[in-house]
Every structure is written in structure tokens, then in C-alpha cells.
Amino acid sequence: MQHTTEPLAVRMRPQTIDDIVGQAHIIGPGTPLYKMIKKGYVPSLLLYGEPGTGKTSLAYAIARTAGRELIAINATSSGKKEIEEAAEAARWSGNVILFIDEIHRLNKAQQDVLLPHMESGLVTLIGATTENPFHEVNPAIRSRCGQIQQLKRIPPADLLVILKRALADPERGVGAKPVVIDEALLWRIAEAAGGDARAALSLLEAAVAAADERDGRLYIDEDIVASCTANRGFIHDRYGDHYYSLLSAFQKSVRGSDADAALHYLARLLEGGDLAAVCRRLLVIAYEDIGLANPMAGVKVQAAVEAAERIGLPEARIPLAVVTIELCLSPKSNSAYKALDAALADVRAGKLGEIPDHLKDAHYKGAAVLGHGKGYLYPHDYPNGWVAQAYLPSVLEGVRYYEPKEHGEEKYYAKVYRRLRQLSQENHVES
Structure with a gap:
């Protein structure tokens, strides 16, 4: 391996957009961005994605392809001075792209310096962020960017291509000495990187450094790969956008009755140590998605949550797995909270009306x-504990918020609900 202070991931950065592996939805041949850059036009844009998805590499490749100078700064360590220097360089050359990493961390003073240069077209900006730009990037900057592109985790098959390039490149890659490694082991490195190209190349670099040299070749065996990839392949950020996507995917998998998918996302959340978040989400699911179709689900989840919180991880996974599968396979109903949402909409719209006199407090x-209280009929004094009388304000007479589902245990509630409404109509109850 060549002696250099530059990491392999830096040396192997793509030289042009044609060298980009993965992210075909953004920069693949035939995409609008690809065509623009090939013609020398670079719009201001925001690149959003997890670490290692290639945001910085893409920025450099865009600049080289378009024949533009790239000035790179980081919002956490650079200030107004660096932005002004980039703008001054653009005045002289008219050919500058300003790349700002961690752009969501720009403070107001930095933004005030940057925005006029973007507005005038003097500065072409490429901003990179790991945070959702629609949440974290200043709206004024967003509005001046022609495109906002989300980079995705790079699949193992594409990471394998990147690793093979590094092995085959004697100048920028792992070095002039041939490296012998089984494809299955190379695939294991690609999988362990978790969609992160920088991590994949770093793992390969470590494996090459630990390789056994024989006959002028470097041999990487299973033990070396196992040691280099230990505790790799799982990345979890409790506060990033991806974290909320994990919780969303977990709930939607339960709602969609896919037990295997739900268990997958549950495993990822628990591996990240998010016991409290999982417990909260399971309680929400029990009432939001299962509801009246299986009213005991809430009770069972509460019991499982209490058990999980008491025993802690890793044993907490046991009751949580049980209730997750039960929720997946339970009949589903959202009718209860949808009915309340409909009632809330009327209240917020001012559809209130006067409480009927017979329901008002008479104590x-x-x-x-x-x-x-005059004329109030006490239901317990009547057969079956029910008597026809008006309860809604007169302006809401006949309104129907609850639309019962016809499956699970809610079938019983639906039958009772329909019968009571029929009896009320037959008795022509008026408010």
C-alpha cells in the first residue's frame, strides 16, 4: 500500500460524474442534473443524505466535469471571511463553485453574507447536509437553490464496484502490490459498511494494512475481514431524520400487518438502544391502528411495556417481540380517533351550539x-339502560362522526351503534 497521509476514501473520490457509482436517481446518465452538468451549467443545489453517501464526492465531481473551480468550507469552522473570499474569487474568475458542508449550521451572520451573492448569481452554491433541509436549512437559502437532492445509502453491489476499483488502481488505490481476497470476503466488507462508501473503503484499507505478504502479494483472509468488520454495519442516530423514518417504518409495517418487516425495524431500533421510543410507539399503535377492532391490545401493550421497562435490554426484547407480532396480526381499526378528529374539526370551525337544557348541570x-336539568331522563331507570333523548346541540342534530369498521371485535360495536341510531330516529329524538 502506498505511503500517504490521505485516506483511501479521499484518494478514490470520483474524478467526474461518469465515475460516480450509485445515486443513479440523481446523477445517472439521462437525468436532468447529469445533462445540465455535461453542458457546463451548474445550478445552486442542496445535497442531503447520511454520512458516506457521497455528497462531498459528488460536489467535487460536478466541479471537475463542468470545468469549475471548487472552494470548499465547513459551516462549523468557517465564517463570514471565508464566504467573502469565495465571492471575491468568483468576481475575478467567474468560475467558482462554493461548497459548504454542514450547511444547516450556517448562522444568521453567515447567511446574510451568502444570500446576496447567491441572489446576484455571483456564487454557485452546493450545500451538503445530513439533516433534512426542509427542516434545518434556512428557507431563504432553499429558495435560491435550483435543486434539492436526497442521496441514498449505497447498496452493497455498488460498494463492491468501488472496492474493486480501489484494488485495481495502483496509483490512487490500495497500492502497487496485488491484493488477493475472495469475492465473498469483499462482499462481506461491502455489507458491513452499511451503505457508506467512505466506511467501505476505510474497512478495505484496514484489511490491506493487516494483510499477510507472500511472494510479493498481500493476502486477506477471513480472520482479517472478521476483525476489521467487527461491530460494523449498524449506524444509528437518535436525533437525525433517519431515526424518525425508522420509527415511521416500524409503525407502518405493523399497520400493514407485515410481521417480518416490523421485527426488522424493531431490531434496528432496539440495537440503537431506543427502548423508550419503541415503548411509546407501540402504545400509540395499539390505539391508533388497532383500536376498537381489538380493544384489549392496549392493555396487553401496556403490560408488555411495563415488563420491558422493568427488566431492561436485552431481555426487554422478549415481551416487545410478542406484542409487536400480535399487533401485526390483529385486526385493525382507526375509526375511534378518526371520529374524534371529525368532532374536533367541527369544534375548531365554531360548530358548537347550545348544550341542551336537560343535560346542563343541575347540582x-x-x-x-x-x-x-329539567326533563332529563336517567337511562338507568329504563330497560337495558337506554332511553331515547337528545344529547347533541340542536345545530348538530343528526351529525355522524363515528364510522365503524365491520371486522374484529368492532363488528359488535358497529351493530350496537347502528341499532341505537335507528331507535333514536324511530323515536324522532330532537335536541
């Missing part, structure tokens, strides 16, 4: 004078 002296 105070003088209530009878006001007619409060």
Missing part, C-alpha cells in the same frame, strides 16, 4: 329556575 341552588 346547585337556582338551577331549576334556569330550567337546567
Whole structure:
């Protein structure tokens, strides 16, 4: 391996956009961005993605392909001075792209310097961020960027291509000495990188450094790969956008009755130590997605959550696995909270009306004078504990918020609901 202070991941950065592996949805041949850059036009754009997905590499490749100078700064360590220097360089050459990494960390003073240069077209900006730009990047900067592109984790098959390039390149790659490694082991490195090209190349670099040299060749065996990839392949950020996507995918898998997918996302959340988040989400699911179709689900989840919190990880995974599968395979209903949402919409729209007099509080002296409580029929005094009388304000007479589902245990509630409405209509109950 050649002696250099530059990491392999830096040396192997793509030289042009044609060298980019992965991200075909953004920069593949035939995409609008690819065509623009090939013609020498570079719009201001934001690149959003997890670490190692190639945001910086893509910025450099774009600049080289378009024949533009790239000035790179980091928002966490650079200030107004560096932005002004980039703008001054652009005035002289008219050929500058300003690349700002961690762009979501720009403070107001930095933004005030940058925005006029973007507005005038003096500075072409490529911003990179690991955070969702729609949440974290200043709207004024977003509005001046022609494109916002999300980079995705690089699949192992594409990472394998990158690793093979590094092995085959004697100048920028792992060095002039041939490296002998089984394809299965190279694939294991690609998988262990977790979609991160920088991590994949770093793992390969470590494996080459640990390789046994014989006959002028470097041999990488299974033990070396196992040692280099130990505890790799799982990345978890509790506060990033990906974290909320994991929780969303978990709930949607349960809602969609896919037990295997739900267990996959549950495993990722628990591996990240997110016991509290999982417990909260399971309680939400029990009432939001299972609801009246299986009312005992909430009770069972509460019991499982209490058990999980008491015993802690790793044993907590046992009750959580049980209730996750049960929720997946349970009948589903969102009718209860949807009914409340409909009622809330009426309340917020001002559809209130007067509470019927017979329902008003009559537990105070003088209530009878006001007619409060007069004519109220006490249901417990009637057969089956029910009597026809009006409960809604008159302006909402006949309104229907609850739309019952016809499966699971809710079939029973649906039958009762329909019967009571029919009896009320037959008795022509008016508010």
C-alpha cells in the first residue's frame, strides 16, 4: 500500500460524474442534473443524505466535469471571511463553485453574507447536509437553490464496484502490490459498511494494512475481514431524520400487518438502544391502528411495556417481540380517533351550539329556575339502560362522526351503534 497521509476514501473520490457509482436517481446518465452538468451549467443545489453517501464526492465531481473551480468550507469552522473570499474569487474568475458542508449550521451572520451573492448569481452554491433541509436549512437559502437532492445509502453491489476499483488502481488505490481476497470476503466488507462508501473503503484499507505478504502479494483472509468488520454495519442516530423514518417504518409495517418487516425495524431500533421510543410507539399503535377492532391490545401493550421497562435490554426484547407480532396480526381499526378528529374539526370551525337544557348541570341552588336539568331522563331507570333523548346541540342534530369498521371485535360495536341510531330516529329524538 502506498505511503500517504490521505485516506483511501479521499484518494478514490470520483474524478467526474461518469465515475460516480450509485445515486443513479440523481446523477445517472439521462437525468436532468447529469445533462445540465455535461453542458457546463451548474445550478445552486442542496445535497442531503447520511454520512458516506457521497455528497462531498459528488460536489467535487460536478466541479471537475463542468470545468469549475471548487472552494470548499465547513459551516462549523468557517465564517463570514471565508464566504467573502469565495465571492471575491468568483468576481475575478467567474468560475467558482462554493461548497459548504454542514450547511444547516450556517448562522444568521453567515447567511446574510451568502444570500446576496447567491441572489446576484455571483456564487454557485452546493450545500451538503445530513439533516433534512426542509427542516434545518434556512428557507431563504432553499429558495435560491435550483435543486434539492436526497442521496441514498449505497447498496452493497455498488460498494463492491468501488472496492474493486480501489484494488485495481495502483496509483490512487490500495497500492502497487496485488491484493488477493475472495469475492465473498469483499462482499462481506461491502455489507458491513452499511451503505457508506467512505466506511467501505476505510474497512478495505484496514484489511490491506493487516494483510499477510507472500511472494510479493498481500493476502486477506477471513480472520482479517472478521476483525476489521467487527461491530460494523449498524449506524444509528437518535436525533437525525433517519431515526424518525425508522420509527415511521416500524409503525407502518405493523399497520400493514407485515410481521417480518416490523421485527426488522424493531431490531434496528432496539440495537440503537431506543427502548423508550419503541415503548411509546407501540402504545400509540395499539390505539391508533388497532383500536376498537381489538380493544384489549392496549392493555396487553401496556403490560408488555411495563415488563420491558422493568427488566431492561436485552431481555426487554422478549415481551416487545410478542406484542409487536400480535399487533401485526390483529385486526385493525382507526375509526375511534378518526371520529374524534371529525368532532374536533367541527369544534375548531365554531360548530358548537347550545348544550341542551336537560343535560346542563343541575347540582346547585337556582338551577331549576334556569330550567337546567329539567326533563332529563336517567337511562338507568329504563330497560337495558337506554332511553331515547337528545344529547347533541340542536345545530348538530343528526351529525355522524363515528364510522365503524365491520371486522374484529368492532363488528359488535358497529351493530350496537347502528341499532341505537335507528331507535333514536324511530323515536324522532330532537335536541
